[in-house]
Amino acid sequence: MCRLGEHQEVYVDSVENLLRRLEQLNSIGTALSKERDITRLLESIVVAAKTITHADGGTLYRMAEDGKSLRFEILRTDSLQIAMGGTSGNPINFPELPLYTDKGANNDSLVAAYSAIHKQTVNFADAYTAENFDFSGTRSFDKRTGYRSQSFLSVPMKDQDGEVLGVLQLINATDPKTGRVVSFSGPDQSLAESLASQAAIAITNRNLTNQLEELFESFINLINLAIDEKSPYTGGHCQRVPALTMMLAEAVNAHAQGPLADFVMDDRDRYELKIAGLLHDCGKVTTPVHVVDKSTKLETLCDRIQLIDTRFEVLKRDQEIAALRAQLALRDVKDADAEGKLWEQCQAQVDALTSDREFLRTANKGGEFMSDAHLQRVREIGTGKTWRSVNGEETQFLTDDEMDNLTIRAGTLNAAERETINHHIVATIKMLEQLPWPKHLRNVPEYAGGHHERMDGKGYPKGLTRDQMSVQARVMGIADIFEALTARDRPYKPGMKLSQAMSIMNKFRNTGHIDPDLFDVFVKEGVYLRYAQQFLDPWQIDEVNPQSWQ
Numbered sequence: 001m002c003r004l005g006e007h008q009e010v011y012v013d014s015v016e017n018l019l020r021r022l023e024q025l026n027s028i029g030t031a032l033s034k035e036r037d038i039t040r041l042l043e044s045i046v047v048a049a050k051t052i053t054h055a056d057g058g059t060l061y062r063m064a065e066d067g068k069s070l071r072f073e074i075l076r077t078d079s080l081q082i083a084m085g086g087t088s089g090n091p092i093n094f095p096e097l098p099l100y101t102d103k104g105a106n107n108d109s110l111v112a113a114y115s116a117i118h119k120q121t122v123n124f125a126d127a128y129t130a131e132n133f134d135f136s137g138t139r140s141f142d143k144r145t146g147y148r149s150q151s152f153l154s155v156p157m158k159d160q161d162g163e164v165l166g167v168l169q170l171i172n173a174t175d176p177k178t179g180r181v182v183s184f185s186g187p188d189q190s191l192a193e194s195l196a197s198q199a200a201i202a203i204t205n206r207n208l209t210n211q212l213e214e215l216f217e218s219f220i221n222l223i224n225l226a227i228d229e230k231s232p233y234t235g236g237h238c239q240r241v242p243a244l245t246m247m248l249a250e251a252v253n254a255h256a257q258g259p260l261a262d263f264v265m266d267d268r269d270r271y272e273l274k275i276a277g278l279l280h281d282c283g284k285v286t287t288p289v290h291v292v293d294k295s296t297k298l299e300t301l302c303d304r305i306q307l308i309d310t311r312f313e314v315l316k317r318d319q320e321i322a323a324l325r326a327q328l329a330l331r332d333v334k335d336a337d338a339e340g341k342l343w344e345q346c347q348a349q350v351d352a353l354t355s356d357r358e359f360l361r362t363a364n365k366g367g368e369f370m371s372d373a374h375l376q377r378v379r380e381i382g383t384g385k386t387w388r389s390v391n392g393e394e395t396q397f398l399t400d401d402e403m404d405n406l407t408i409r410a411g412t413l414n415a416a417e418r419e420t421i422n423h424h425i426v427a428t429i430k431m432l433e434q435l436p437w438p439k440h441l442r443n444v445p446e447y448a449g450g451h452h453e454r455m456d457g458k459g460y461p462k463g464l465t466r467d468q469m470s471v472q473a474r475v476m477g478i479a480d481i482f483e484a485l486t487a488r489d490r491p492y493k494p495g496m497k498l499s500q501a502m503s504i505m506n507k508f509r510n511t512g513h514i515d516p517d518l519f520d521v522f523v524k525e526g527v528y529l530r531y532a533q534q535f536l537d538p539w540q541i542d543e544v545n546p547q548s549w550q
Helices: 002-034 038-053 111-118 136-145 186-230 232-254 267-279 282-286 305-330 336-365 372-384 400-406 415-433 444-449 471-486 498-510 516-524 527-535
Strands: 055-063 069-077 082-085 122-124 152-158 164-174 386-388 394-396
Touching: 038 055, 038 069, 038 164, 038 186, 055 111, 069 111, 069 164, 111 122, 111 152, 111 164, 152 186, 164 186, 186 232, 186 267, 186 282, 232 267, 232 471, 232 516, 232 527, 267 444, 267 471, 282 415, 305 336, 305 386, 336 372, 336 400, 372 400, 415 444, 444 471, 471 498, 471 516, 471 527, 498 516, 498 527, 516 527
Parallel strands: none
Antiparallel strands: 055 069, 055 164, 069 082, 122 152, 152 164, 386 394
């Protein structure tokens, strides 16, 4: 009776142990399916395998891209306190394990290679007595460290298609009660194989997700490349704004005090904001090139200032011809003084025309704010002078369209062109709202479509106020403006120095244009300076003194 009771007790313990390990396996599978970082995923596989089989050591090999070797990814040995690869910070410098010899034959002498080549599990009670395998490297390691490598379990990690992704190798199973090294049991092998299968599927899914994300980002970069090819002045913008957006968002995320202390981001939030930043100007693919690249007020497909230059030259020649004709008429009376005065008058008129031409050329650049007096002078030149067209008709010197463009007070865009430029954000929102965004990217249209809104509701296209906007959209608004002020590749202006740009940003802060709390973080955490050091020319980086803004 006593012996029967002992057998029953052992049986119950075995069943309970098996159920406990199966429960562990299920928990491990769930955890593996949730892990997004491939490095942490691989590390979790090794730790889980060691735990479930009571192994002292574990190594995970991954198949090299060419399929001809195994490379070390994770290495752990508890009794020797060895932790290499993964998140340990200690790189693995061991050479890869070749799957084939120099002559192309299978390299069956190495246990891990054998498992990968033949897609079979290898289970040894003692490596020192195993036949047909080369354990010289293991013996050398043991000699150096005083370790005794004994039981081995090498399991190939096969995906759902039967392809080997790597090998999970466990060393020295230990009895949890006595701590003695034992062989890996049948249940140990079955659990390890089940775990390896789950791990392979998790790796496949993670790799597939990574590949899809890379493909998606490549497609986004393709859109930005199309914009870049249309206009080199906006291609850099599409790369710099996302970079600055992430810099500021990370600074806010790390800011544990103040009104933004509750703002936090995880890896998915970061990825969502990154994608929104990359796509924030995708609507510019619909904007005409001559509007995006308009570097002067009269530029359309060409700079029409050249046509006006031609008219000035025509008027100058008309003056000279008129003066010469008048001089010829005076030759009969031989009045030299009268001839001289006529020529002086001609030169004065030519000089006046030259002055007007230089004024219009300067006005055409749009680099300075035009005063009322300057606007009036453009109109006087346009309507006060006439010239004979190619049809022989006397017409006003400037067309109405030319005068409308030359009287733009600031910049180079007229009202219609400004509306065309502004429409890109409408196009961006329409394009992004058409996409079937997954749950973790569903806010991309809102983040990307809000960077031209203002805190006071005077922005576009929706006229949102601060309370109606997410922190991320407000962050991108600051990034978009600051990049535009400091950009050195715009056709209509040079890049501003840091002090000038920050002074303007502070005015925007105080006038309801940008979020004041975010701008305070932008200043206090030195985000503007880190961005400048990475993207601005050295001559642009001067001292910024917030006290001077008061």
